[in-house]
Amino acid sequence: MESxxxxxxxxxxxxxxxxxxxxxxxxxxxxxxxxxxxxYGNLLSILNQQVDHTALITLAQFYDLPLRCFTFYFQLAPTLE
Known part of the structure; x- marks a missing residue:
């Protein structure tokens, strides 16, 4: 399996x-x-919101342009007990 x-x-x-x-x-x-x-709805409330730039950058890394959605790849491994 190639990653x-x-x-x-x-x-x-x-x-x-x-x-x-x-x-x-x-x-x-x-x-x-x-x-x-x-x-226009509750559009004026956006003016008072604080923006977390780190969260935006992190989410942007997972945005898939062709699919126009966020894709998260998780590596699932069995837990050894």
Whole structure:
């Protein structure tokens, strides 16, 4: 049985400055926030989320472009007792 080695890619993620956008949302009238929520769902909550870049890089290593999904290869071995 021949094992295949996965290609490892280098990824760089931009960390945009969202302070001005958060400030703009905080100045919105509550009625506009409600209407925005009706049209686009809970999209504004993304502005307050913290991003773990290590998790993104790790998940990106397992993304399979042709299949458009994540594939995880696990090596299963019997446990010797």
């Amino acid at each position: 295949s080695k996965r290609n490892i890619y280098s990824f760089k993620f931009k960390d945009p400055d969202l302070r001005s956008l958060r400030n703009l949302v905080s100045q919105m009238h509550p009625v506009y926030k409600i209407n925005f929520g009706k049209n």
